[in-house]
Amino acid sequence: EPSFFPAIQVFRALGARVIGIPADGRGMRVDMLEQLLLRYRPKLVYTIPSFQNPSNIEMELERRKKLVELSHKFKFIILEDDAYAGLCYEGQQLPALRSMDSDGYVIYLSTFSKSVYAGLRLGFIVAQKQVVKQFSAAKQVMDLHSNSVSQWVVERFIVEGKLDSHVARLCSEYRKKRDIMHEALSMRCIRGMEWNRPKGGYYFWLKLPQGVSASRLVTAAAAKKVVFVPGKPFFTNGQGDDYIRLNFTFASQKDIKEGIGRLCEAIAELLDGHREMDISQEFEIKPIV
Amino acid sequence: EPSFFPAIQVFRALGARVIGIPADGRGMRVDMLEQLLLRYRPKLVYTIPSFQNPSNIEMELERRKKLVELSHKFKFIILEDDAYAGLCYEGQQLPALRSMDSDGYVIYLSTFSKSVYAGLRLGFIVAQKQVVKQFSAAKQVMDLHSNSVSQWVVERFIVEGKLDSHVARLCSEYRKKRDIMHEALSMRCIRGMEWNRPKGGYYFWLKLPQGVSASRLVTAAAAKKVVFVPGKPFFTNGQGDDYIRLNFTFASQKDIKEGIGRLCEAIAELLDGHREMDISQEFEIKPIV
Known part of the structure; x- marks a missing residue:
């Protein structure tokens, strides 16, 4: 953790006990996972190894290998979520976990939501036949099958060879937008703000200066649109109020610059308010909201 | 019962105890429901009052009123599945249960799968705001939202006033096909076959002659394509092997005639086989399949 929260919601909705594995700049802390495996013996480990949502981190090769090894040793399923596959703005993307596994411990899933169009609501999995059969049966009970029109559109797109050139176009566009957001953040940077420059994916994962809570910033920033x-x-454990996730792929280049300006204004204002409070109040009290 | 089996599957998958309510030519036996209500106090009653799947029966007005009354008295939710709304080939369709309820006991659901195109995978509900909110939240966890393209297509279709004329066209086409299947069945009728002429919907619900089981007929008919x-x-209780459901909307008029011919051939052959067995065997034994 942090990780894609709708996944956390789904696991919880199904009655699973969810335990977050800490991560750093090189991806999931696989060493810490090993300790947790011994203790909890989980059935499934969910991970987004490439351009993780929200942290944009790419899990390094050594950790990928180690993770797949662990799945064999401890007999758990890895659910590899590769939603941002192909959206790599620098160098080569690292191989998928699924490509390192020959025994069916990895269930690979991806989507056309990021590479083609989210409104299609179309994804796919790569897994052992048995698993695919069971997933299909479960899907039949839920919605019979995915929308046929979407499937035809995407099938045509792939067969005509247009998907690859489309993704290449997206990459050059998103790379530019990433650079613009990175520059805007650097220019307007406030002491205590931390972030990295994403190699791929959709998001900046920004640490806020001490004293600025994300939940209060949401309201302040919304007032500035x-x-x-x-x-x-x-997060699975209530942490994370010092972080925000910024999407850099949707807004126009102009709006990104303007938006980061306004966001940093809102942060600065909250920070001033916080300092004033610090001075004016000897004891910390709960603000009346 | 009988009723739409994917619904039964969904309820069971969610851990519900499913109890079938008997039905006759005028729809659900609401009098028998009342006895069962006293005994089981169910949370939800699922029903397809119009052109029921598979029996094509239309629940009569008096029973509709009584059912809605009972939901108020015993405080249960009615899930009204109106998939075949508008596909009425004779006279007027009876009012929906939802239209008789002003206190939110009826959740109405329908689909564009039958009236527009099944591949869209698009349906809708009519219910109290609170219920819609909870359903939306659950849907968000499952698939975020329905396919946008489908929604745009259907929205345009409705706004431009084309849905009504399309349904009218379907009705006249399906009425013809229904008549052709009815005639073909009447012409080729084998003693012991029973069915009614559907007022609406998609299906004939055919009772087979004694001695012909649906599960054996499936194989025999498949051999004739x-x-x-x-x-x-x-059915919820293992019954129903003496019934089959025939769709009359999908195949061409020519194929319907030909298909019913072949089906009746297969029935006749199974019936002959059954009679021979009766003669040749003094004691009934399990056939080796």
């Missing part, structure tokens, strides 16, 4: 997702839902 | 759904899955 800037929206983002606050960090808390991405 | 005729397929249908056998009756058993539509």
Whole structure:
């Protein structure tokens, strides 16, 4: 963790006990996972190894290998979510976990939501036949099958060879937008703000200066017509109120610059308010909201 | 019962105890429901009052009123599945249960799968705001939202006033096909076959002659390239092997005639086999399949 919160919601809705694995700049802390495996013996480990949502981190090769090894040793399923496959803005993307596994411990899933169009609601899995059969049966009970029109559109798109050139176009566009957001953040940077420059994917994962909470910033930024997702839902344990997730692929280049300006204004204002409070109040009290 | 078996599957998958309510030519036996209500106090009653799947029966007005009354008295939710709304080939369709309820006991659901195109996978509900909110939240966890392209297509279709004329066209086409299937069945009728002429919907619900089981007929008919759904899955209690469901909307007029011919051939052959067995065997033994 942090991780894609709708996944956390789904696992919880199904009655699973969800335990977050800490991560750093090189991806999931696989060493810490090993300790947790011994203790909890989980059935499934969910991970987004490439351009993780929300942290944009790419899990390094050594950790990928180690993770697949662990799945064999401890007999658990890895659910590899590769939603941002192909959206790599620098160098080569690292191989998928699924490509390192020959015994069916990895269930690979991806989507056309990021590479083609989210409104299609179309994804796919790569897994052992048995698993695919069971998933199909479960899907039949839920919605019979995915929308046929979407499937035809995407099938045509792939067969005509247009998907690859489309993704290449997206990459050059998103790379530019990433650079613009990175520059805007650097220019307007406030002491205590931390972030990295994403190699791929959709998001900046921004640490806020001490004293600025994401949940209060949401309201302040919304007043300036800037929206983002606050960090808390991405954690399993209530942490994360010092983080926000910023999307850099949707807004126009102009709006990105303007938006980051307004966001940093809102942060600065909250920070001033916080300092004033610090001075004016000897004891910390709960603000009346 | 009988009823739409994917609904039965969904309820069971969610851990519900499913109890079938008997039905006759005028719809659900609401009098028998009342006895069962006293005994089981169910949370939800699922019903397809109009052109029921598979029986094509239209629940009569008096029973509709009584059912809605009972929901108020015993405080249960009615899930009204109106998939075949508008596909009425004679006279007027009876009012929906939802239209008789002003206190939110009826959740109405329907689909564009039958009236527009099944591949859209698009349906809708009419219910109290609170219920819609909870359903939306659950749907968000499942698939975020329905396919946008489908929604745009159908929205345009409705706004431009084309849905009504399309349904009218379907009705006249399906009425013709229904008549052709009815005639073909009447012409080729084998003693012991029973069915009614559907007022609406998609299906004939055919009772087979004694001695012909639907599960054996499936194989025999498939050899003649005729397929249908056998009756058993539509029941909650293992009954129904003497029924089959025939769709009359999909095949061409020519294929309907030809198909019913072949189906009746297969029935006749099974019936002959059954009679021979009766003669040749003094004691009934399990056939080796």
